[in-house]
Amino acid sequence: MKILSSNYQDSSIWRFFSSVRLAVFLLITLAITSIVGTVIPQGETLQFYLENFGPNFFRIIKTLHLYDTYHSWWYLTLLGLFSINLIICTLRRLPFTLKLCSRDSLSLDSERLLKMPFKRDWEIKKELDNDLTQSIISAFKKVAGKSLEREGVDGGRLFLAERGKWSYWGVYALHGSILIIFIGALVGLFLGFKGSVMLPEGETIDYIVNRQTGKRISLGFSVRCNSFSIAFYDNGAPKEYRSDLTVLNDDKEVFHKSIVVNDPMKYKGITFYQASYRAxxxxxxxxxxxxxxxxxxxxxxxxxxxxxxxxxxxxxxxxxxxxxxxxxxxxxxxxxxxxxxxxxxxxxxxxxxxxxxxxxxxxxxxxxxxxLTGLQVKKDPGVWIVWLGCAVLIAGFSVVFWVPHRRLWLWIGRRKGRTLVILSGQTNKNKLQLEKDIKKIEEALNSSLGVGQ
Structure with missing residues (x-):
């Protein structure tokens, strides 16, 4: 089974999709195409692009679907390739993470502890009695926190205070959050819709129009514009326009709201934005x-x-x-x-x-x-999935950048005919804080052992 797994991971297809170069290429390509989708107005009629960009560039826009970049087949293909790359990179890293999380940190001997970059050691000429030993252990636990103990490690007692072992999973939260956001976007793309409607005062409508295809989209209920008002600045520019809307279900009024720009009406997952008006x-x-x-x-x-x-x-x-x-x-x-x-x-x-x-x-x-009030209407059932992905993304970033995996060891025993106390530590980030903690433990142990500062 291991041989098959190894051969599979060594295949050219696996190496291609797990390549960091592929990930960088896809990220750069997605960034550039997103800029293009921002610069070129989205969702307009084809006639708009022909009139504003000329026949030559219009052919490029039409062929590459640049009028709807984020829903185009090639953009979705890029997102799909990036998702596959992300999943395979995650699977490739998983065995290493599992090995890190399952390793026995209490199996280290005194020789390895002395080779660590953060270490202190004390040589004691006499045997340690029980009170002094307990004093040393208490001083260690006071700063290091809850610890595990193992007897008979290299002829002594080994104590381990470990924090943040789970932080190795932060990168998987990052990878997973991106996939969750992609899933939310796809749910909104295939199960949601966007459209618009020009609704006269006093009129009722139960559908909207897809701006690109011109097809009607049924709302499942009716919306009535009770009134429309507009205020102007002294120079004649519109200051605020407001629509008073009522939702009707089977000719019964079930919801009412007065909307302005940036204060939409929401009903049954459908959002109505005040977008424009026409006299x-x-x-x-x-x-x-x-x-x-x-x-x-x-x-x-x-x-x-x-x-x-x-x-x-x-x-x-x-x-x-x-x-x-x-x-x-x-x-x-x-x-x-x-x-x-x-x-x-x-x-x-x-x-x-x-x-x-x-x-x-x-x-x-x-x-x-x-x-006539101009309403932009949108239904996006995937928006909460996207928000969940964003929350996981923030949590993942917090873990990856600010939660260290820190280990502190205290070994007490005899080595080469001497009684030794060894203090050592290791961390994958925030080494300054580890140095401070070791310094505090060192001062406490010096006090317990009666060693001068």
Whole structure:
């Protein structure tokens, strides 16, 4: 089994994916491509890139999917290769870590303790009685903390105070956190969505539109814009715009919030951001048929208004706020058979038109400005997985950089006909603190042994 494992790890594929050079190359490549994805606007229509970058660079953007860099096949491939590299590097390091954690630190003899870089030793001419021995042990434990003991080590007693043995797993927390973040991102990519909607005041909608594909995405509930307000600076620039939204489920109001930029509404894992607004004209016209039946109709831009009794449809084509001192509007008119036409109306002046063999009169009663609130809508079920990965990442960094594996030994016994007390220590980081601790123990042992400073 060991031979098969060794042969597998010695294979060229294993060496390639466990290579540090591959990891560095992938990290640099991901960093560069992320910069490209930041410089080039993401999520715009293809026409936007053609108009702003020209036909030559547009072909590159379209071929490499640079308009959606972070969801492109090659970027996901890079992330996949980096994940494989990370996993294999982790597996390759695992046996060494297990060996470090399972090693017996109480099996060292006095010779090895004397060869350590941090050591102190005392030679005592007389035999140590029980009280003096206990005094030495107590002085060691007071600074070193809880310790293990083993009798008969190289003819003496060996004490070990060990801290941070588990810190070797910090690097695995780092590796795991990156994989957790990747998993969270993939969950958001495949199970979440992003879209937008322009919602007029007073209107209700139960879907949003994917900006790139133009496809509708059902919300599973409805959202109504009760009102929209905007405040301006003295120079006319927008200061704040606010949308008053209500969530309806089966025509019942279940949630309400007034949102502004950076203060979104969240409902059932879907977040609604205040992103933009648009002002559109809205006119009220008065229409009468040959039987002198009158009807007042409100017509907004981008919407169709119907007079059901006459089977007529109306739409607003153009609006001019000031024509000879009065508002004017160009109205589109169509009947149930699809025949259509248009005419201009000036406020206060009546116009006649014929449709489907009938004669009608129409006049422009009033006009005003109506707002549409622009909402960016996002669902990302993987966001909590990403936050978990970030928390593990911070914890892993803290362990790797600030938690040392520190070992302190105290050996008491006879060596070459002499009674020796050996103090030694070893750490993989924060050596200054180890020196301070050894100095404190040294001073305490000098006091117990009656040795001058």
């Amino acid at each position: 559109i004209p809205e006119v009220t016209v008065r229409v009468s048929n040959s039987d002198k039946i009158h009807r007042s109709l409100t017509i907004s831009a981008f919407q169709k208004t119907i007079w059901p009794e006459e089977q007529l449809s109306f739409g607003l084509i153009q609006y001019q706020p000031n024509v000879h001192g009065r508002p004017a509007a160009q109205i589109w008119i169509a009947d149930h058979e699809g025949r259509s036409g248009n005419l201009w109306l000036l406020e206060g002046r009546e116009r006649e038109f014929g449709q489907a063999g009938n004669l009608y009169k129409m006049s422009l009663s009033s006009a005003k400005q109506r707002y």
